Amino acid sequence: MADHKHHTSHEEHLREQHLMLDPMPRGKMNEMVMESMHTTSWKFWLVFGLLAALVAYALFYKWGVMILEGLGVAGVNRPSYWGIFLVNTVFWIGISHAGTFISAILRVFKAEFRRPFTRAAELMTTFGLIQAGFSIFMHMGRVWLSYWLMPYPNQRQLWPNFHSPLSWDLLAITTYLLSSTMYLFLPLIPDLAMARDRTPDGTWQKVFYRILALGFRGTEGEWTHLRNALNIFAFAIIPVMFSVHTIVSWDFAMATRPGWNSTIFGPYFVVGALHSGMGAVVMVLAVVRGTMKHMKYFIRPEHFEAIGKLMLIISMAWGYFFFNDYIVQWYGGDKWTKELLHWHEAGPMGWMWFGMLICNVAIPWAILWNKKWRSTPWLLFLVGMLINVGMWFERYIIVPISLTINRMPFTWRLYQPGIEVWLGIGTLAFFILLYMAASRLIPLIPVWEVQEGQMAHSLKKYGRETVVAVSDLE
């Protein structure tokens, strides 16, 4: 950067590269965001319709079939009592992690590059958690009685078992869903107010925005309250986020199964969740940037580059925890655990184990080192997708493949997925569907945050050097 001869061109280059240095009038930017929401081609509705049909068939119809006929239509068996249902639950909770991570942690650490895509990430949290909820309910043999897992006073004097990790899980996920939805909603209020003001009267959208904007008018007091609330939430939600996936990992780590009974599972799962979540964020950003109007202005290679760096670090961390988990289990020398490790690598699903390592470690390391490559949206989309595949493999290895091996070799048996493949596709389709619907209703770019950032950023000259200056907003 510093090699440029002319300051003006260097400045232009900086503006071109960094959204924060490339301000735009408030009205124009609002206009752009509104337009991005309203510009909808027939292709969008085609995809939307197809996905809706897919959700109706794969998720709801097939689920109905399974509820009526029993879990026999799925592939679960003895000893793989938990199949893809739990794989998907963990996977979706993992996906949901990156949203909060990007939004809250980066907000707390004042990472400026977060500003244009916090919303997109937070939406992922909420929608991902919904899919996780679907997956866990599908998993249950008698889902119509799932309310029994909630502690409520009843005349039978029965309570859920608070010893069970599943009870903790349920509470953790519910807490996370509620708090992440709140955390999504708070920064949304000014943008909803903006949308409300830019929506003609008499439309249902106007009603929608008016209700949701809670009468936000943008007074100084409102902004102060909002900032305070956001700060509190950003700090408060981080432990919730870590606890959720740690507790999910306890579903496994608290069990007596060989291969599951691992103390490192907590952080291993959290890092794994971030790994897949970041991959998912990058995919969403690439799609949003490629398909929605004006998004090339908001989402720039610099963002991909920054996320790419994060992904690289998380990939390394994941690699470390994987190695740690493996080596500790191997060194433990338990007969059955050794059998299990051997099964992972040399069993019929060994390709998945190697595939997981390639997707989660080898590919990110090979590609994300290069700044140019990690600034390329389509390449990052690819890497994000592979990471998600790899992380899905990881959960698959932990759940059905590990369940194959237990202390009773007479019962070892392979798992062959059945209807749960459809249900998994259904949750994926539902996730995308929700996202598509949201992209037409909710400003995907937190305009006020971007503008706030742009106001704080300026280019200053010290001698011949152009320097980016950031003023403290608080």
Next chain:
Amino acid sequence: MSKQISRRDFLKLATAGAATTAVLTGCGPTSRFVSREPYLKMPEYTYNGMSTYYATTCRECAAACGLVVRTMQGRAIKVEGNANNPVNLGKTCARGQATLQGLYNPDRVENPVKQARGAQLSQETLDWNAAIQIVSDALKNTKPSEIAFLMGMAPDHLFDLVSDLAKAIGAPAPIRFGALGMFEARATLSKAAEDLFGKASMPFFDLENADVVISFGSNFLETWLSPVALTRGFAKMRRGNPERRGYFVQFEARMSQTASKADEWIPLRPGTESLVALALGRLIAEAKGGSLPPAFASVDPLTAAADAGVQLEVLERLAQALVKANRPLVIPGGAALGQSNGLAVAESVLALNALLGNFGLPGGVFISPLAPAQDAYHRPASAKEMTDFIAKMKNGGVKVLFVHGVNPVFELPKHLGFAEALAAVPQVISFATFPDETALASDYIFPDHHGLESWGYQRAVVSAKPVLSGAQPVVTPYFNTRATADVFLAAAALAGGKFAEALPFADEVAFIQSKLTQLVGEEGFFTAPEINSFTAYFQQYGGWWTSDPALATPSAANAIAKRFTPAAAEFAGEGEFFFLPFVSPTLGEAGANKPWLQELADPTTTVMWNTWVEMNPVTAHELGIENDDIVEIVSEAGSVEAPVYLYPAIRPDVIAMPFGQGHTAYGRFASGRGANPADVLGSHFNEAGDLAFAGMKVAVKKTGKTKVLSRLESRIGVYGEGLEKE
């Protein structure tokens, strides 16, 4: 008792019960408001919700185990063993337990039908009066010599009744047959006893008191003779003496369930059993010193061992063990007898026992006593006798055939041509409870009750104490069936004349009482002064038996003096494999229509719901055959297809296959499932007339098809499949 419940009431009760049990955790509206109909007349000793227990006899095989059936509101709920009955002393096998699924089987013959030899069970129902008229006409209008009765293995009251009838009208004596008898080679054992002891009877092997047991192919823990009694005997042999654990050695080409419990399983070449037995005898005689008995003089242990593929040291060691044993016992049985030299095997084993001096001693060999009310030992027909009968049928010598309790179309080797012979009989009347292959090939099916709905008695063939096990209905008949004995009695009365004179009884129970009369006043488990109290006790205790064993001691002299010509068995056919069919331990001959027996894992292979071919893995790999590959087994008599199970404990030159599946009829659970090894068996017999079912050589061909066998065991965990070896 249950007679007081009308059939209609019973059905209603059953439906109400079914409705209440059908809806469980959920609360559908149907379950909420059930109707409960009490008995029209409540038997004074029953209360709602409380069980009543009836003693009866298990009819799943011919062993005559006593049962106590728990009933509740007119439904049979659970089968328990009758602890008083000396045969089983309160124990049951899996087939006995599952007899309830025969009683409440969805595929029973529900009404008398005009079957007209259709492929499916006929829907053309008759009423019982018409049925009795048909039976009566058949009896009256046929020349007695052209009437034939074909019955099951069990020596029961119906056999007595039919025998009396046949004798009175001058018809040939009824023939009893069953696949179990064929695969047990009962005729061979009794012929050997006749040859050596001068009396056709079943030898009795006192397993429970022996301490070193050597068995030649006897599958006494599976289906042989009386498996529950023999299993108990085995357990006592093993652990009955706290000082010493019984030692058990099995010579068999494949590790059967029985062999799997042996301390030593010695795979020998099929057909060399008599050689090995004689060689053992010679080694023992030499070890004991003195003159060499003639029986063992002509065998050379070294060549015998070489022929059998067994090391001479092993035989020497076993000979030493037998000599040192306090109570040695050698048992012949199973496939060893079902070979061309089966009689020689039986005789040489008996001679070996004679040499060991265990005749008449605890843990030794005896002659089974006759059951109460029995004049002589009537063994079931051998396959040779069945072949003669088939020839008679084919030649038009049989005009009317009554079939009860046996399914020869399925059980006899197809090669013998029973089905074709059946077609040559103008009138076939079946009394089958289930629509089996023979029943479907009949003109009429006049269904008998299920065993748990019937009166009767049954003799225990193999028992130290003479046992007459009693049977009584534990529930009212579920369907419109009628006891075959009653049908014959009514038909005879209708026919009048000599028929009515032969069977002057009001009903089945009167006939049974007439037979029991001779036991009144006899010393036994109970003693009753007159017939009515005798019958009451007979029902209450589930039969009558003596208090003390009544075993006879055979004479050892003949056995030891007989000169044997040691020779291996001859095998028919050209193939490279010895073919070893065996009766499925879980299904038996007729268990395939009971879903829970199908669901039971075979003890050795853990296969469920199907037939398999056992093959040594090494041989299979040489032929390029893997697990679950369907192979065709071709013999000179026929061929059959079944999936392969790579069985680690079978000789490489032997393939084995269970008998029990491969039905083409017999209800939804049995038909179209698995394959029948009887289809490849030929018509070779041993000297005693038993089928040389283990005397075939077969070829194995890959078909290119596969069928995954359902196994309980894990192929990963047990065989390490799917894991690359480290």
Next chain:
Amino acid sequence: MIKRFFVWAISPMGRIAVVIAGMFVFSLAAFGIYQTQQNPNPQPIQFPHNLHVGLGIQCLYCHPGASKGPSAGLPTISKCWGCHQQIAKTQTSPKLKPMLDAMNNGTNFVWAPVAKVPEFVHFNHRPHIAAGLNCENCHGDMTKVTIAENPQVMNMGWCLNCHRERAGDDEAKLIKLTDCGTCHY
């Protein structure tokens, strides 16, 4: 597109469709509630408990199983006939005609049980009687009703309350009486 839906929904046809959809949902709910609330099957005869109990007939005379085993039992028609054949009114009373007909035809009454527990509850009358409970403790005062009615909802809370009360301070008894396996297996 969604906007169009709303516009359509305001149109007359749209309103009708919305009303139909609403009625559909409502009737589904109503059906569901009906399914759980429907009345039991009618009794075969309008049996007056009050009259019989008033005559001094003991409960156990007609329901003898209660002191012996799990089920109290419902009487057979022959039990009714034991007394009623000596009562002249039996031959004439229209109320008793069903019994007379059943007796003449050799059929039987199909009672509709009133006091029921679900399939997964294994209730046993005997220990309750042995523990000194009287029939009316659970089944109400039969001198007051004609056809038997259930005075209370027989559910788990009701069972447990009584079990706890009766166990009192006896720890072993409390464990036994509140053990899941006492009723559910």
Next chain:
Amino acid sequence: MTVDLNKLHAVGAIAEEAEGKWGMVIDMDLCTGCQACVAACAMENNIPYVEEVDAGYGRSMHWIRTERFWEGEYPEVKMSAYQPMLCQQCGKAPCEPVCPAFATVHSQAEQINLQVYNRCVGTRYCANNCPYQVRSFNWRDYQDSRVRPEITILANQFNPDVTVRRRGVMEKCTFCIQRIHKAQDKAKSEGREVEDGEFTTACAQACPANAITFGRIDHPESLVAQLARSPRAEHHLEELGTLPRVTYLKEG
């Protein structure tokens, strides 16, 4: 509202160092693998059959199964002793703490593991966590006559003392708790204690080899307690600290 967890049986799995109440001894030297116990158990406890495909896919519902392994290769091949595997009624059962609904709880009164079918929501966590893999899940409505018409007739045989389970519910060996209750009820009505050998489980009752013995393991003079003191006695996976109540007697 205060809740005493003790009274809700929540402590069942936490600590029970006592020897238990009911116990079983299985002599593997006697077991011939004949499956009589399996059939008897199925008949007593209304266990559904699952038919060929499901059975081969590891969905068979046997509450007791006989395991056997191979040692060596032909001709030195040996089969291990038949090992009947059923719920070990652990004193510290791994299945109990993981159930979120208290559907599998420890019976304080009988000191066995209960499976309360009507409370089960089907998370299948207990089955995962069972080191013995002896829990079976109702994958389908195997006992519903609307799904299987033949059940209409077969249901006549159902034991009314045992709940018939529907889809989505976990089940396992109960040590024939219905027989325990019946014997206790009878003994109580006669004002005495249950005697040793007065009743037994369906599997023990059927076993032709008398390989299974059931009774009060906490009464030192009972047959089962005497057998459990045999030098051949061993517990499966004892190292996990599950305190199994089923003792196996080794061969030899």
